[in-house]
Amino acid sequence: MPATRGKPLQLFDSMTRMLREFVPVRAGKAGIYSCGPTVYNYAHLGNLRAYLFTDTLRRVLLFKGYAVTQVMNITDVGHLTSDADAGEDKMEKAAAQQHRSVWDIARHYTDAFLADMAALNILPPDHQPKATDHIQGMIDFNRKLEAAGHTYLLPDGLYFDTSTVPDYGRLGRLDIEGQKAGARVADTHGKRNPTDFCLWRKSPADSRRLMEWDSPWGTGAPGWHLECSEMSLRFLGAPFDIHTGGIDHRQVHHCNEVAQNMGFLGNGDAGVRYWLHNEFLVLGDDKMSKSKGGFLRLQTVLDQGIHPLVYRYFCLQASYRKPLEFGWEGLKGAGAGLKRIHLRVAELAARAGADTATRLRDAVANPLTADVAALSTPLADGARRYLADLDAALSDDLNTPRALAALNTLLADDALAATDALRLAALFELVLGIRLLAMTADDLNLRAKDAALTDDRISALIEERNLARKNRDFARADAIRDELDAGGVLIKDGPQGTTWEWKPA
RNA sequence: GGCGCCGUAGCCAAGUGGUAAGGCAGAGGUCUGCAAAACCUUUAUUCGGCGGUUCAAAUCCGCCCGGCGCCUCCA
Structure with missing residues (x-):
């Protein structure tokens, strides 16, 4: 090698x-x-x-x-x-x-x-x-x-x-x-x-x-x-x-x-x-006054229900040699983007099969020992291009924004075989460190510090809402949904029933 | 006073001579009781302003405006 x-x-x-x-x-x-x-x-x-x-x-x-x-x-x-x-x-x-x-x-x-x-x-x-x-x-x-x-x-x-x-x-x-x-x-x-x-x-x-x-x-x-x-x-x-x-x-x-x-x-x-x-992280006006003094810790971000890796992703979106404008809107935007990436990777993992997903996850679990050559070996031509994009971006003075652009593009590329796409995601992960294979989108959702609703209370409300929906009491159902929303809880109705997650504060 | 950096769509941002990446938000659609979530589609004739160089400039030069860093500990 x-x-x-x-x-x-x-x-x-x-x-x-x-x-x-x-x-x-x-x-x-x-x-x-x-x-x-x-x-x-x-x-x-x-x-x-x-x-x-x-x-x-x-x-x-x-x-x-x-x-x-x-x-x-x-x-x-x-x-x-x-x-x-x-x-x-x-x-x-x-x-x-x-x-x-x-x-x-x-x-x-x-x-x-x-x-x-x-x-x-x-x-x-x-x-x-x-x-x-x-x-x-x-x-x-x-x-x-x-x-x-x-x-x-x-x-x-x-x-x-x-x-x-x-x-x-x-x-x-x-x-x-x-x-x-x-x-x-x-x-x-x-x-x-x-x-x-x-x-x-x-x-x-x-x-x-x-x-x-x-x-x-x-x-x-x-x-x-x-x-x-x-x-x-x-x-x-x-x-x-x-x-x-x-x-x-x-x-x-x-x-x-x-x-x-x-x-x-x-x-x-x-x-x-x-x-x-x-270069520095610079504080725009935004709602920065909330934490006044401009002394923002990682804990400050966590308190808002925002995952630490969202901050990592946020930083990766900019060149390290350019001042980065910090703002809550930007950070939450990064959170939404990172979440979507995780959802897509999860979908790829499902399509590629659990064995493949597990094997790739383990292969990149430790970037210090990961075998990049082995990971990139069987890769169709259409997939190789993204590996070249990644390498070109990084080789250009660590251009992580370009690397992320390539990642987004490949995740939307229907022509790629699921295994190839997942393999690429694993390779990108080695450099990006956003736990593409070792985490799910759900893991990104954190309870904000001042969230008042308990899990039990949320479950009860959801149950009550579903009952109301069944009885076509939509006024009651929507009122509950609003209550949960106000409490920072996002309702997701699906074929398998209703799930929920914390929203960033 | 000196040295240096930045100013690209509502937000973050890539691009430094060849005709504007990507993400978020927004809009339309699918789905839904309605929504949301998810998915699909879409979104800058234009790059702080004014001049100049060039066949061609967001990209080079000059001036101006705005923001910032360092010169004292600081990522």
């Missing part, structure tokens, strides 16, 4: 700002480092979009036959909310507000984060190192930077001298001169260059931080940019293939990582072959 298949994968690299063909450092393998969450609060939907993006990237590489290693950090060290001494430590602030230890805070929000990832069907990274487990590594990293002359000491800590590496800020297309002239240049409190950043922050002499460690530069905590450099190079080696993160990291965090890596590696190379950044 070839190590890779399909068209060359084109990825938009932030360093060159160009589409570049993916050529791995090691043939047949791909290493990804994804900037993970700081666990001082719940992840919001925008954060989660970033992880859906990295998951798609990973699934596409797997689909194309690469052996993928993905590393995602968990930032459980508090970092200051500003570069000035007066800044607050996010972790410590959360701990103080909630009267819990910083370690409790970290554990709680890490667990919540992992639960969100699972709900979204995001494959767990191969490694999820916590920053606090790598303090010694970061200290060693700094020692090397210090020995190579990239650092200097200020009263409040150890700093990286960005003038010691060539072309600082290229990744972010930073205009250093322009920033100097600007009105918003931060207090440099002795920094040699405005862009210099902290590698080790000393605890104030008169107080202790809740999280602090001893180091050659005094007791304190590592600089925020350090952990990603240390852990990415430790787990993936240098150079490694792909580094991902939100677009907001392109200008500061990742520029600093590049500088650190260059200083550390000492060969004029940052050790990262492709930098990929996802």
